[in-house]
Amino acid sequence: MPSYSVAELYYPDEPTEPKISTSSYPGPKAKQELEKLSNVFDTRAAYLLADYYKSRGNYIVDQDGNVLLDVYAQISSIALGYNNPEILKVAKSDAMSVALANRPALACFPSNDYGQLLEDGLLKAAPQGQDKIWTALSGSDANETAFKACFMYQAAKKRNGRSFSTEELESVMDNQLPGTSEMVICSFEKGFHGRLFGSLSTTRSKPIHKLDIPAFNWPKAPFPDLKYPLEENKEANKAEESSCIEKFSQIVQEWQGKIAAVIIEPIQSEGGDNHASSDFFQKLREITIENGILMIVDEVQTGVGATGKMWAHEHWNLSNPPDLVTFSKKFQAAGFYYHDPKLQPDQPFRQFNTWCGDPSKALIAKVIYEEIVKHDLVTRTAEVGNYLFNRLEKLFEGKNYIQNLRGKGQGTYIAFDFGTSSERDSFLSRLRCNGANVAGCGDSAVRLRPSLTFEEKHADVLVSIFDKTLRQLYG
Ligand SMILES: O=C(O)CCC(=O)C(=O)O
Numbered sequence: 169m170p171s172y173s174v175a176e177l178y179y180p181d182e183p184t185e186p187k188i189s190t191s192s193y194p195g196p197k198a199k200q201e202l203e204k205l206s207n208v209f210d211t212r213a214a215y216l217l218a219d220y221y222k223s224r225g226n227y228i229v230d231q232d233g234n235v236l237l238d239v240y241a242q243i244s245s246i247a248l249g250y251n252n253p254e255i256l257k258v259a260k261s262d263a264m265s266v267a268l269a270n271r272p273a274l275a276c277f278p279s280n281d282y283g284q285l286l287e288d289g290l291l292k293a294a295p296q297g298q299d300k301i302w303t304a305l306s307g308s309d310a311n312e313t314a315f316k317a318c319f320m321y322q323a324a325k326k327r328n329g330r331s332f333s334t335e336e337l338e339s340v341m342d343n344q345l346p347g348t349s350e351m352v353i354c355s356f357e358k359g360f361h362g363r364l365f366g367s368l369s370t371t372r373s374k375p376i377h378k379l380d381i382p383a384f385n386w387p388k389a390p391f392p393d394l395k396y397p398l399e400e401n402k403e404a405n406k407a408e409e410s411s412c413i414e415k416f417s418q419i420v421q422e423w424q425g426k427i428a429a430v431i432i433e434p435i436q437s438e439g440g441d442n443h444a445s446s447d448f449f450q451k452l453r454e455i456t457i458e459n460g461i462l463m464i465v466d467e468v469q470t471g472v473g474a475t476g477k478m479w480a481h482e483h484w485n486l487s488n489p490p491d492l493v494t495f496s497k498k499f500q501a502a503g504f505y506y507h508d509p510k511l512q513p514d515q516p517f518r519q520f521n522t523w524c525g526d527p528s529k530a531l532i533a534k535v536i537y538e539e540i541v542k543h544d545l546v547t548r549t550a551e552v553g554n555y556l557f558n559r560l561e562k563l564f565e566g567k568n569y570i571q572n573l574r575g576k577g578q579g580t581y582i583a584f585d586f587g588t589s590s591e592r593d594s595f596l597s598r599l600r601c602n603g604a605n606v607a608g609c610g611d612s613a614v615r616l617r618p619s620l621t622f623e624e625k626h627a628d629v630l631v632s633i634f635d636k637t638l639r640q641l642y643g
């Protein structure tokens with residue numbers, strides 16, 4: 169690993185510690201502005217009011233001039249820190265001006281440099297075994313376009329070369345079979361795959377996301393509920409994973425060839441940072457292959473380095489790569505990777521919308537990837553993650569109100585639980601008062617999602633804020 173500090177190289181003026189100068193949080197100016205904004209925009213989920221001009225590297229600055237160490241990074245979406253000089257450089261380039269001023273309808277009028285842009289950027293970053301890409305607009309859109317690719321693939325396989333029948337062409341206009349499909353996507357309990365209609369049907373993390381929205385009657389398989397520490401619970405966890413695999417096999421039998429694809433996150437993120445072993449994923453992959461079910465790995469949150477691999481599923485050593493891998497967040501661009509040409513529908517305009525991606529985002533993704541490679545940021549994240557995990561393990565020793573520290577060997581993708589959601593939420597809001605922006609997931613988990621420029625010195629600051637906050641709350 170290079171010995172220099174990437175954070176110092178990018179951000180010579182990055183703050184060295186948080187600074188909270190308001191007596192309550194959010195401070196008075198932020199509160200006032202949020203109130204104004206709330207007249208026209210729903211601000212009820214707002215934790216702070218940011219000043220993105222002043223934010224630098226791993227530190228986010230707010231409206232009152234408070235400076236917080238940001239370990240949430242826009243819901244895990246800032247790869248290289250705030251105001252990264254290399255991203256700013258491309259942001260000010262001619263290529264970016266042209267991309268922004270002339271946003272193309274990519275499928276109909278791709279630019280003469282889109283192919284090269286993909287080759288040099290997003291495709292260079294492709295997971296092992298994938299060499300094709302479809303670009304989309306968001307994580308939900310990435311997953312939904314992946315679903316459509318799977319449904320069309322399975323239908324084409326059944327048609328076996330025949331063209332659409334009159335009955336199919338007519339029935340589909342009434343949303344009826346056989347023109348529509350009775351095939352389904354199987355997802356996993358506590359999984360999160362987005363909030364659009366199709367993706368929301370596969371999201372199973374919290375009722376609040378789903379209430380009042382029509383949904384497909386698609387199957388849900390159990391995801392392992394592992395016990396920690398892993399070393400002390402090997403047998404129980406093995407039994408838990410076997411039972412989940414057994415139940416998944418039963419679901420496959422019950423649905424009798426109707427499952428077009430499964431979608432699964434390498435680490436269930438929104439749903440609580442729930443992990444499973446490589447063995448579990450390998451077995452799942454075998455069952456999908458045996459049953460002609462496509463496997464979509466949702467790397468929207470886990471992808472792009474945070475787990476100490478470029479793609480989290482590369483920890484599993486699968487002998488057959490997933491059929492599709494979806495991405496978004498840290499790449500700013502969204503879409504899915506694949507390798508089987510049959511996942512491209514048999515006719516144009518079937519997988520389509522006006523934009524089909526965005527060259528401006530592909531330009532940013534290319535820079536992000538180049539910087540990751542140039543500074544070996546994935547290896548660095550693996551090592552910083554180990555350092556942070558060890559420090560947290562020591563800090564939490566004897567503190568029974570914190571459980572299930574997890575994410576060892578998974579870069580900075582670390583999480584732990586409190587006994588209740590209200591204890592967790594008190595911890596998070598007190599952390600902000602103490603200068604760290606950290607978030608929860610699942611019922612009562614705290615998840616860490618720093619950028620890839622988070623280093624040992626940032627980990628030290630975070631651990632000392634955790635220490636201070638826990639003392640304030642628990643004595
Ligand atoms: O909180 C997360 O992990 C996912 C964020 C997101 O995409 C959502 O809540 O819609």
Ligand SMILES: NCCCC(=O)O
Nearest residue numbers: 213243438607608609
């Ligand atoms: N899953 C939506 C984001 C939740 C949060 O930041 O609290």
